[in-house]
Amino acid sequence: MEHKVICVLAMVLMLALSSLAQNQEEACAVMPRDRKNCGFPGVTAQQCKEKGCCFDDSIRGIPWCFQPLVIESQQEEECPF
Template sequence: EAQTETCTVAPRERQNCGFPGVTPSQCANKGCCFDDTVRGVPWCFYPNTIDVPPEEESEF
């Protein structure tokens, strides 16, 4: 089962990955997401991991 990471994380669900004043490049170096459009929540945060079902031919 494949897993993919996405930076689409609801602001209230963000897990802080950085530190105050972290830059986008520092954040990316940690493998995290950067989004400074929402005030009061972490701007550098861990991506969501999504389970991607294997691409198999399904017969309906």
């Protein structure tokens, strides 16, 4: 019985992590011309991600560390009061 519970919990954890990764990919799908700089010259991918930003060094001459898109599900609802 315990083995089944552990397997189910592991599957739920994997699904949750893959969902987070997919949301991150969507949030980082910013057109190069629309990227807003989030780093500094020489920033590493790790430093960029620690700031909650996206990192893509595949295109020269544009920010490699940039702010992610705000996805509708991530926006906080405004208080009506």
